[in-house]
Amino acid sequence: MKLLNPLAFFCVKNIGNVPPQIVEVMKQVLSFSIISSLAIILMSCQKDDLSTLNFKPISDISNQGLSVNSISDSSNVINVNPTENFGLLLNPGKGFVKYYDFDAQYASVFGTKYIRYDWADIQPKEGVYNWDWIDNEIAECRANGKKFAFGIMSANTNRSINTPDKGKYVTPKWVFDAGAAKRTINATYWETGQTVKQIIPIWTDAIFLTKLKNFITALGNRYNGNKDIAFIDVRSYGNWGEQHLYELGGTNLTSAQLKLQHLQVYKDAFPNTQLITPWGEHFYDDTYQWAVDNGIGMRSDGIFKYSNGSEVTRAHTKAPSIFEYTAAYGWLTSEGYWNPDTLLKYIEIGKPSYIQFDADMYNANTVLYTQVANRVGYHFVIKNVHVQKNIVNGQSFYIQTSILNKGVTNIYEDCYLALALINSNGEVVQKKFLTQSFPKNWKSDQLSTETNNIILTGLNQGTYTLALGMFSSMNDAEPKIAFANNSKTANNWFMITNQIQISLDN
Template structure:
């Protein structure tokens, strides 16, 4: 009897082993190799001017709109002329998004004015100047008539561009030289308004562009309180960028205001960082001899885009090194197929290897396609892109009812793809940083 019991026990053990082996054989796993190359991607990368020779395949464009060109007559907006000049219709159709900055004072070589003549006639209490910045006219931004007109023109801009996501980023804009919220008051110019009035300008932007990401040059109190992003127009300059990062970490003074800047060290987890390369250092220096410092500054800043002064492609190595470190880098690390009674469960592990999140809650879909690439099934994934921080991974699963899939490739010509849909175009627009084929903007998983 003891011998019979031993044989039965051995048989049950082997049966259990067999069950485990069958289970393991039925569950199939694929590991994907990361793509370490640099490439432009949706909502991140370089943002050159619309007519820039460096536009190449960038998916962002920078537009600086001067009030004078937007509203040449009071209440009359030059939409057709602006669309023709910047090619907005074509950019939207191609799935290219905008970085917009609205400005009232851009120093130049000749004496000029960037606000409309009709507005100058109604206000005229600003300062004509000629400084080492250049020549121009700096308005009195505290003027009530000026502020009311500013509110109207921003509302008109927001209505014209719409809420379809075409305008991805809006840099504030409006106040100071180049819209950078500083004025050469030491030269006798009318100074910047106080915090209460500055916050009114921020409110104008928030009302006009409810779906865009708003960025400010400095971390003002309202920047932190409202969860806005920031931009650094001295990118690549070690000392100035260190000062800017210090504002973000510790807050500090703004002009004669001791507590106007608020510390917001972790804001980048929820709001984006932009900017452009400094003009005070040669591009060759930033992209060659000081490339490691330039990349480190971009990484420390958690930047998503740079423009309109972007890296020059002459320095291809530096161009790509910076590009690779802008924004998110999403990839599938592992796919698992688990067959069940009603179909196949697909489990994906998705990782962010970049320096920033993907800040938009775009739809992430798994597609079952036929051999021609036509979707047979579209399954939304419960993936929270904005919450996928750098270095983190999310696991999502969906079940394809009535479908049997195999990693062997014998799936009746069907394939499994992954895509993230740009709501502006309705097309899959995000490239995953993994080595796999891309079809119709989707990563081919099987």
Template sequence: MKPFYTFIILFLSFIELSGQSNGPNLYNKTFELDSVSHLRNPAMGWVLYEEGASFQDEHKNYDPIIFWEEMDEVNAAEYANILYIRVHWKVMEPEEGKYVWKYNKAYQEYIKKAEDRGLKLAFRIFFDNGTPDWVYGAGSESTLDPPLSLKNDKQPYYDDPIFLSKLENFIKAFAEEYDNPDRVDFIDAYGLGRWGEGHGVTLKNQKNYKKVIEKVTGDYARHFKNVLTVYNLSRGDWHISKSAVFDKLGFLPRRDGVGSHWYDDTERAYMADLFPSKAFIGEGCYWFGARDKDTTYQTKTAFFDDKRFPRMRTWNDALSVAVDDAIASRSNTFDLRTPFETKTWIEKLPHKVQEFITYGGYRLYPDSISVHQNDRQLTIDHYWRNFGVGVLPNNHPNWNNKYKVAFALINPNSGKVAYSYVDPIANPGKWIQGELYGYPDLNFTIPKSVNRGNYQLAVTIIDTTTGKPAIKLAIKNNSIINDWAIINTVEIK
């Protein structure tokens, strides 16, 4: 009997030990926020601004070469993510079918310099005193003609069928060149009225207003299928744009005039109604006068007593107010603007430049991650925060929620991903400042095709259309391999 009892005890001990060796292992990882680094992520950050002057013959003392020389003097591209080009249609297509990106070497070099500096592009094509003459030659009428006959103020009649037909042809060609999210961040997909902002849209028949908005934005939406499309938020056409553009087409709102009374309480309420389902593409106010490089910063001609921000008396005042308002407005982007203003920002107000780097747009990071391992089965609890005031516009139709949280096993020797798994639930486009977003009990099993060995378990946000890391995480951690943040070493048996 004694040997039998000994056998039973030994057998039970073996089962207990086997259970311990195959039982769940627990790894806990907390991450520390990096609130300082300049993150080059899509649809956010500081913007350099080309107002079109570089490409217009009437500005003989300014050209693309001078633009980059002056921007490079203050290393502007080290702070910015985007070059925004606001330019007339007549510059982009001076002759029908002869596009500047194909035939203008100065333009090509200008764009190349932006891309060499790591900047994405953004565009607004507008028509106020900027419609090509060949469009009018084809029969499209302008405000120089009846019924308005406005001298020295040449806008097209936007409901003219010839204008709309020629514009659609341009939009199609424009999209063939620039509907590429690797190069382009967003397109202002409208451009009508004063400065392309939708003010004072000239029509032969006011009853055509809604049809014109739907036609132009619809053409942009039809041809741009990959790049973000945006539309200028305005009280003047909100009764149309809310349903026809923001709701139906999913465009993002943009608004200039941030930091001034021109961006009024009514429009701020509109923006609040759209957030957080729509990211805000913000732009500062254009202050007339005192914008040349030889003008002193303190000037009495640059500003007037703004009704919302009456304390502005100098460039420093105006720019400081502007970045405060951009952050309060939850803006994803803001403009360092032209070389003169960019120089002022960087040399005179570096703390305000850093303030928007820290808070502007979105700044996503994992707060903590717990991993339970039982052989090849992993159960993960992960928690995330957004330190920025904006939001990742993941739900734009052209992005279609392509950014997802993913976990990977990385070979520590080669640095290559041996296996990855995407969380089907976690959506970084829904994360806003001040909240903790938790996703417990994510389960997946490592397939047998993954060889035995030790791997680095890592996390990131990928673009599911490429399978590659796409959003840089705001973490203070030097344990990052190819933009994957390391959680722990795991053994796969």
């Protein structure tokens, strides 16, 4: 037996990732011509495993209106490099959070609305609930394509003067009437700055803890698993629910008490809703580590003056975290804390999925806000797709996707990558989930390349457009998560190529 001549062997070795067993066979083949030898090896690869071939772009071929950097058609393989869209991209599970009022002029910038409530407002009497306060916000957000988030406080030294009790109770009065131990502190009306006497609980009191647990359980019975809720804060301990006793005084809970009496109670009530715990004190760090290890996210409520975000870094790759500024943009600027480079630096440290929206900050820094919006959380860009051009009904074909996560952290919501074939009328005629793609494993600043083998059936012979989409649920009719690419359809599919040929048989 005689080896191929050196030139033929060099060509075979550099076709791509040709299976080594085929290369060994080629080494032993009698000296055919180079062209016939290459034909044999290509036919073998096409028959057995086309997915092992790595074809590189050979030209920039027009894709009839699709926005791509290049398309290469090498025999039966199409190689596409889609173009990136650098505009501000809204997606679930990340982005800017608008506090309290819903301002429609900024609807293209934020994806979540957030409110903090006082417990006394939501449950004014035992067994009586003002669920409308929350339900109405959820309805407004749903109508505008947004998610809602909230937290409910047991102490708040900036209670409103416009309450039935004139700001005296945050934990409801009926809890203390039932015998819960209490203290009296000085608080201030947020509207006027006037001092008011406020009643707060003794945090370890058994009656208080029982009534609190009953309330959290009722809250969970109503809102656990609600798809219109982005997250719920655990704000049942400390001033403003931030798990510290600033302006309150008294005795801090132990780390074990915070875990068992507050975080675990919420976790039991909300097994199917994303929970977020504020970071309060360093002596609770072991409980915060337990929290993120069990899927509870974190938030830092003092970015710029009190925090650089490092307290919530522990949540990275495990659960989402949230940045809230120390105060409004005007104050940050006047006090010398505001610096755009500092904000970007802190984002790299804390790796948040969400960040507070400030209208004045946005109006003064619109370019920065686009950068921030796309950097926080995940940000998926389709960089390359390899797919067979000629597909036969009922026969397996492969698609290889390379997707870059340009966000600062992972996606934490459920997500599923799917392929669609779209006919000449723009209709999705078949959808297949790519079960060997795992978006939750797409790490920050890394390119994830995955190969899926697919079988399509029941298609008419003809030419189709291939598209990719990201779903929050396999039961959704349309993709809910957008890629940062051009060529998006009205229903959130991203067109890759319109050169797919479907045949009925070989």
